[in-house]
Amino acid sequence: MTDIDKTAHDTGTEPGAGSATESAAGSAADTAPRSDREGLDARLVVDRGRFRLDVSLTAAPGDVIALLGPNGAGKTTALRALAGLTPLTQGHLQLDGAELDRTPPESRPVGVVFQDYLLFPHLTALDNVAFGPRCHGAGKAEARAQAAEWLKRMDLAAHADAKPRRLSGGQAQRVALARALANRPRLLLLDEPLAALDARTRLDVRAQLRRHLADFEAVAVLVTHDPLDAMVLADRLVVIEEGHVVQEGTPADIARHPRTDYIAHLVGLNLYKGEAEGHVVRLDAGPEITTTEDLTGPVFVTFPPAAVTLYRDRPTGASARNLWPCEVAGLETHGDQIRVALTGTLPLTADLTTASAAELGLRTGARIWATVKATQTHAYPA
Known part of the structure; x- marks a missing residue:
């Protein structure tokens, strides 16, 4: 009996199910040699028919990056490429100096929290979290001890014996996060982690998630369509439109200096582009706007509604x-x-x-x- 089959037998999971789920939930093992360069260095190129994703991402350990963009921009494709679930057409993917381009998903030091969490419905919260460590060689008692510690960190110790159907949306989200972190990943991927929550729960879980991300010592990449989630949770925003990065920077810089209509709408500003001569900007559309800034050449002009x-x-x-x-x-x-x-x-x-x-x-x-x-x-x- 292989280690994965033994784990499935101990936890009641069908043989083979663990491998697929672990590909999604992440892995701690990475046997590729590493240099002293830590963090994420990636150029993700994925061709899908007429659509082409070409996005470069770099991040140091401790950074939280949010990928923002309209539907169809390529955010989820980028996340799947980082996880190894979508192969690269071109480019490269390095994590802590190790090349991961051809590393299978289950062997990457990557943890994923999906929008729908994908918890095993027949396992308790404790065994859901213990599943990853068991698949990677930890004994049953050791894996459960690790899982109990993670549930304690998530304020879920009282729900260790509960199965997913008995958990609230916020509790299930935290179990999924604990399961991803239990393998101590070097890259944490979060796919719309708050989208399935109601407004009240979302507020509480967002605050808790920010606290956990602040303590995370590796790289985290968050995909979201919600600007508030991005502004609160991320250190840096990367805005993708039609498969390409159109703007990146700190939340404050993005909010103050939008460069596309999508970003301007996202942060709630009217945005125009034109040619400045002193305090007057003649817009590409025709009319003029008088500003307090004294500039010359191509400029953007914004003002709130x-x-x-x-x-x-x-x-x-x-x-x-x-x-x-x-x-x-x-x-x-x-x-x-x-x-x-x-x-x-x-x-x-x-x-x-x-x-x-x-x-x-x-x-x-x-x-x-x-x-x-x-x-x-x-x-x-x-």
Whole structure:
């Protein structure tokens, strides 16, 4: 009986199931020689028909990277390539100096937490976490002792004997995280780890996950479509669109200097590109925006929807230097405010209180004037 078959027999898992699941959940073993260079150094090139992923990623131990992008951008493909579940067409993948390009998934020092967690339904929380160490040679008692320690770290000691169906979504997420970490991976991959949780649970688990990631000494890569998850959990954001990196940096830098419409929408800003001459930026679309920055050459200009003031009639004596006629294209509730989509000379979005929207009598098709003070704009080189 092989070690994996013996583990399956001890835990009640069908022979062969452990190998596939361990490929997903991660492994501690990596026999390839290592240099002194630690962390992740990868260029992930994957061709799939007309789609081509070409993304470079580097990270030091302790870094948490979030991959952001619209649906179909290539985030999940990148994660699967890191895990070894999708082969590279070209490029390279090094982890702590070891080449992993041709290393099978089950032999990579990689742990994965899937969106749906993929816990063994017939095993207790303790045995789910112990499964990885057992597959890699730990005795049953030793593996369970390690699993108990991880459940304690996750504040789940009281649920060690519970099977997945008796766990809440937040508890199941933490069991999946403990299972991935029990093998002490050098690369932790998290695929939309909070997507399956309700809003209240998500808030609590996000805070707990941030604490665990802060203590993680290797590289973590997070895929998410939620900008708040990315901003709270990651040290660096890598934004992917159509298979390529369009921007990367700290959450603060990305939020302040978006470079594509997707990123601007993500962080809640109006974004335009144009040519600056001093304090005036002539946009590619035609109109001008006056800013406080004194720049020359290609620039981006941003301002938040809350900076936009709307008037039914053209204002006279207004202090705003930027004034445009617009038409209401749509209205929707946005938190405790009304977000107004405007078309016309300058397409933009504006945020108003419900009272202000009612006072203006806003409706689709209504003509309106929009103003933005120069002091509320931000220009930066393109």
